Amino acid sequence: MNKPDPHVAEPNPPVTDPLPYADLDLERAARRGYPEAVFCAGKTPAQVAGIAATVRSRPDVITLFTRAAPEHAAAVLGELPDALHDAGAGLLAWPPVPPPATGGLVVIAAAGTSDLPVAREAELTARFLGRRTELIADVGVAGLHRILGHLDLLRRARVVVVAAGMDGALPSVVAGLIAAPVVALPTSVGYGAAFGGLAPLLSMLNACAPGVAVVNIDNGYGAGHLAAQIAAGAPA
Amino acid sequence: MNKPDPHVAEPNPPVTDPLPYADLDLERAARRGYPEAVFCAGKTPAQVAGIAATVRSRPDVITLFTRAAPEHAAAVLGELPDALHDAGAGLLAWPPVPPPATGGLVVIAAAGTSDLPVAREAELTARFLGRRTELIADVGVAGLHRILGHLDLLRRARVVVVAAGMDGALPSVVAGLIAAPVVALPTSVGYGAAFGGLAPLLSMLNACAPGVAVVNIDNGYGAGHLAAQIAAGAPA
Amino acid sequence: MNKPDPHVAEPNPPVTDPLPYADLDLERAARRGYPEAVFCAGKTPAQVAGIAATVRSRPDVITLFTRAAPEHAAAVLGELPDALHDAGAGLLAWPPVPPPATGGLVVIAAAGTSDLPVAREAELTARFLGRRTELIADVGVAGLHRILGHLDLLRRARVVVVAAGMDGALPSVVAGLIAAPVVALPTSVGYGAAFGGLAPLLSMLNACAPGVAVVNIDNGYGAGHLAAQIAAGAPA
Amino acid sequence: MNKPDPHVAEPNPPVTDPLPYADLDLERAARRGYPEAVFCAGKTPAQVAGIAATVRSRPDVITLFTRAAPEHAAAVLGELPDALHDAGAGLLAWPPVPPPATGGLVVIAAAGTSDLPVAREAELTARFLGRRTELIADVGVAGLHRILGHLDLLRRARVVVVAAGMDGALPSVVAGLIAAPVVALPTSVGYGAAFGGLAPLLSMLNACAPGVAVVNIDNGYGAGHLAAQIAAGAPA
């Protein structure tokens, strides 16, 4: 690259305080009750590192880094070496220990093994926002005995997150079995007419059982956050 | 309307032999083993009446009239007064008595009451193509005990047609419970993000249980025809 | 219509016990904690009347009739003359008095006046499932002072249902202001590239603030049901 | 990666018994009559290897591994070195010998050479589920004499699987020529307005000849499974 005119082009500005490219909302935990998360996709590793360096001064606020590719994770870990990192889920958390659990139980059910990374993102999010969690895997409707075998656990939950790709049929089935709300988490697992998760997304939006709250495709963070809010101990 | 130049415009030609607007395939029963059906949508009542008049000379071949609006039905019944007419299913059959049943049992399951007209179209088609049929209604996955209560019947079937709108989850569940193939029949029941049946169609194409054969939205005739072929007694 | 062969076609069967076209789940209130609703769209008035006649023997269970066109409403009121009927929302409830309210407060916010019928469907559903409700109207983001003027009420809610068409921007804004979860209810209000509610649906699924639970387009019943579950007093 | 807190993050758990990430349904062959298949896409090679290690103790049940990328195939072959592997079809089978053939003949027709990998996946699936198979290639409708030259073979089949991309016209043509049902297998062969297989998928769903059972785009496994069920010898 040639030397830019300093008055015109500064595409990769150095880390400064305040950051010129991000307006961190560190008071959000106080205002909304939940801390902000840093969405890494689309940010440069340098930008993510800058943000990580900034939050280091605030160990009182848990920061989650979501959709972190390996280069993003390396940038975070360079600044916050003890951060928790779940590579499959693309998630980092710092400080690395979740707060003491309060509120109701959050159960996460993954229809297939391939849905696990997104389900884990949901579980870790809910846990770092202060909830107890349980995860059950490979309980899709093609073998109905699998989900029915977990009915007791499902009925103990204050909210159940159900991650499923392909036909997205599991949330309807679970919602029909329990009194608690279901957070339906469509995944991009599948091919062809799954259209990148469109098929399970539409299924879930049209669930024939009421009580199904849908989030974006592969949005494990959003599902976990929503579940944590629903399972919070007392009216907010 | 003004008087058209006879050499140029004849939009509604009179009934003649052969018909100028249709090439009836009355030998199809001999060639393919199944008679032709007359798709009424898009035809004028006069055209349908002309076809009905033509088939009257062939009581040896059962003719089905599908997607018949009331004006089409009236046109058929004007020529074939004893034709069977199921108004909800938009279907007429003549001669009005199905042939003696052969082959395996065809079970039709309708997820909701609103799916019944399409399910009936499938059932009547299979019956007039020579199969025994059973229809069960309102067995959607929101109350799983309903479909599980019919497991014995489902397992006796050579093929099961499953009609469902909204989330289209029922075929996956049924296919996971039985050895026979499932004909998945998406319906336009629903609203909003059901997008006229797109949602259940995609669900069914992405069924997580194998053994699911999908047909067009609201295509009860096609589902019944396919089921009749699958349940035929001997290799064709 | 001609006289059908009684062994073949019975498209409009008489009301019987049990109903041949519906498998009412009157025990659902006991099993799931919430009663079943009757989705009227796609059912004939005669079928709806048959269902209404059946539930009359169970005044201990509240039954909601949703998506009721005038002919459906007349059918219900013929059997249950004292049923509550909100014509704009297409909803009937019987018995017509909601149960005593328990749990947290449900606030419903409608972005525009045109979103009111769907917002009312959500409010009435939540009320008949046992929650206190408050409805605020015409608080879209084009005049931000309108929603900000209700901040105290929004922060007292255990859950906020936000109905919006067009750009569907209001749920993101509300979710960013409060700790409670938001149920985002896209409506078909709009035209052109709103594509029947697709635009607000996608906006809501992509809300940049977490804590947004999306339901189907115009699904006021589902939004109200979900809100009632979230605001229930104790873990279910 | 940093060392995770053992109580929080275990994204790649070791292989254990039972597997924490999969609930194998090895009794499915007994229950449904057909064994389970392992969908490799979205699973890590380690997970696939764990599953392969588990099924090694059950040579009485044939296991198929579908959508296996080279790294998945290597993982399977590391545990089951004698597994059959068709790299083009992305399929592995173990034990590597199909069962003795029963039931009717399954014919697979591929419209073009580019459709062959998916057609092979269908053929191998049907063969490993116990059917005789024949495969014919490059018989698209642009040269009608090609498919017409195989009419005798097509009419001997109990079911014909037709794989086609682009215009997806071949299933309609074949269905119009034979009495047996057609399993229409759309492929992603094509470009531009083929939209990844959407064009042939829609064609097949709208086949003007009845008797066409559609499966998902590129779903050779599903097509072969369905064909095997249809061609099974006796009512299941």
Place this chain on the structure above:
Amino acid sequence: MNKPDPHVAEPNPPVTDPLPYADLDLERAARRGYPEAVFCAGKTPAQVAGIAATVRSRPDVITLFTRAAPEHAAAVLGELPDALHDAGAGLLAWPPVPPPATGGLVVIAAAGTSDLPVAREAELTARFLGRRTELIADVGVAGLHRILGHLDLLRRARVVVVAAGMDGALPSVVAGLIAAPVVALPTSVGYGAAFGGLAPLLSMLNACAPGVAVVNIDNGYGAGHLAAQIAAGAPA
């Protein structure tokens, strides 16, 4: 309606010369070789009448009125009582006699009876633009013998227009049989996943046989115009 301020609102201006709402291109026949057509959809009957009154002074130029609903047709016939009117095709032509035919033969093939109105629109357009035409009906691929029975006629054509809905498979088959180009005319005949003609449109765009020229759904006028240009006698 109230009395508008004459300086502000004139929604339905009276017929004047020149017309304030249309800029007729009566010299187009000289410039392009083909006359202009008046697209009636979206115009008020008064506007169509105004245009008809204007063209009356130019009997040397043939004017076609397309997509004419009954009220449009009445407006035209009020001004041009001897205009030819094909109500099914929604077409009027004035003067009502086509010019002497030149150039090659245009054959129009309609896959089904329901495709006839659009096929007639194509035929009449080509005829009024100066070509000889032949129309064959109900020759869809479900009964391949029907189209094959017309092979001699098809091979005499300079261009063949093929109208088809549903799977849109006929143009591929025809193009594979002849040397002349095929104008593929998708129709909105069908339902469900035909999506208003999208399915045959995509099929035709992906025709596996080259030599297929696609026009808009139900655009019989455009197909006939294009065919007339292709079959013109000499390089233009």
Place this chain on the structure above:
Amino acid sequence: MNKPDPHVAEPNPPVTDPLPYADLDLERAARRGYPEAVFCAGKTPAQVAGIAATVRSRPDVITLFTRAAPEHAAAVLGELPDALHDAGAGLLAWPPVPPPATGGLVVIAAAGTSDLPVAREAELTARFLGRRTELIADVGVAGLHRILGHLDLLRRARVVVVAAGMDGALPSVVAGLIAAPVVALPTSVGYGAAFGGLAPLLSMLNACAPGVAVVNIDNGYGAGHLAAQIAAGAPA
């Protein structure tokens, strides 16, 4: 309708002050410089009448009523008998006289006669927001001489609104000829693959000439408002 419980259902509340269903933003003219418009679609005539009654006390603020069906227009005219009403454009304005014109010239070009109602909505909006306007009609690109004949007028404009359906090609052509920005207004004129205005919308979004500002399909009000803002201040 039965008598509703007054504590539960008030679907059609009487007109009160303040209105329970609308939060009029009559100060918006002061705050934003432009008055609010009332979007009538989806509102009941009674609600529209209530709003009209309320604005009657504020003749200092011009109120536009957009997307007014005949019943909405009657409701407005019942309260504001001297309101200007353009039925084709679905627009009413009160007081009925536009303010004195300031700023630059707004030219509106309609590609076809069928685009005129939407183009008129844009023109009237811009005029009532205080701009001079000129409207030219039937200048689509199929006869390029028509738009080129207006080049002088186009180049005098501070902004040009271009309304077009079908291929939506006119905005690209106009933008390539002038220095001023173009507001591209796609219309739903067309059929088939126009998909209700999607085709021209996409064309305009992909205009190969820069300087094209796109608004929603058929959004004449939005186009006129945007043009008024762009042309505010001083002639360019």
Place this chain on the structure above:
Amino acid sequence: MNKPDPHVAEPNPPVTDPLPYADLDLERAARRGYPEAVFCAGKTPAQVAGIAATVRSRPDVITLFTRAAPEHAAAVLGELPDALHDAGAGLLAWPPVPPPATGGLVVIAAAGTSDLPVAREAELTARFLGRRTELIADVGVAGLHRILGHLDLLRRARVVVVAAGMDGALPSVVAGLIAAPVVALPTSVGYGAAFGGLAPLLSMLNACAPGVAVVNIDNGYGAGHLAAQIAAGAPA
């Protein structure tokens, strides 16, 4: 890969005569008047090499290889070293010399420089099918003087192929200027709401000037083939 059971898996069969994976239609030139082309995408290089080896014995028939990636081109050139290869267009031709030109002139117009590879594919195809060709580049509508500067050439053509991406506006403009038919060739040039060529495809299907024949996105081969047929000297 492990050693397959020879009776089960032969995914990459050796080159044999006849080829097991392709049914070459070398008589097509005699039957249809135009030779077959080999679509390379989706074929393995070994398969393409096998086909190239086969056609070597038939230098009397020109064979085109389309959509040839570098590995396909290498495979062809290994068997047919003197084949003509245009890498940008992904096209090979053998024998490498086009036949003597007959028929009318084919003009190809590319809207932008980025459309040139596809335009070249069209030009070479038309030339190898026996037509004279002229190519003009960078004549998009953003600078209308560019296309108008070529009006003489355009009017000498028997058919004009117009390749354009983005707004796809050029075919409408060209069709409005000439008497000859236009083959509209949408390209995937663009981004965002061009949706891979969908935007220009829809524009072209909705061209407001008649006489526009649309082919698939990026289908230079199809456009060139169609143009060659249209410009053929005499009825075929």
Place this chain on the structure above:
Amino acid sequence: MNKPDPHVAEPNPPVTDPLPYADLDLERAARRGYPEAVFCAGKTPAQVAGIAATVRSRPDVITLFTRAAPEHAAAVLGELPDALHDAGAGLLAWPPVPPPATGGLVVIAAAGTSDLPVAREAELTARFLGRRTELIADVGVAGLHRILGHLDLLRRARVVVVAAGMDGALPSVVAGLIAAPVVALPTSVGYGAAFGGLAPLLSMLNACAPGVAVVNIDNGYGAGHLAAQIAAGAPA
């Protein structure tokens, strides 16, 4: 590659004058008031280098190169070493100094950090077309205080460009707060149901506040160009 027949294939022609592959419109600055930009995507680096070499003789006209991948940038810098290059925005400008600023202020607001590259493309374009610019970042609606904190700056602007992905809600909010027009710039930031920027695009087209001008997804160049045109002349 083999040696092509010089009369047939010249896919990569050498740089000549005039260029055979591009028709540069260097007089456009005089005609339209703004210089032409070179869209690099889809051009070969050699073509881009050829264009860069040509413009070197015209330092009186500023040339922008947009959507420049690293290889395009290297090609430009090889010919114009002192060109300004903003790698993140994919933009080069030569001569590298913007003209003196005239007209009104252009403010660019980026909803998130990930939207910055596109926002920078808009800012640099507006600056090189002669406007003063200010850029504010990370002001999305999830934390409303962030955008409200910049209200003074926003109200000083003649036009505001708002770049946002995901829900695309920010333009509606900004447009509701100011009198100036808003250029809404949807970005592809997001995942799942953002569908590559479709979600914010639809939101912006349906903005509930008028005064929103939408451009293509990720079209920073177009947004900046449009803003420069709107802000031309005098401060509003």
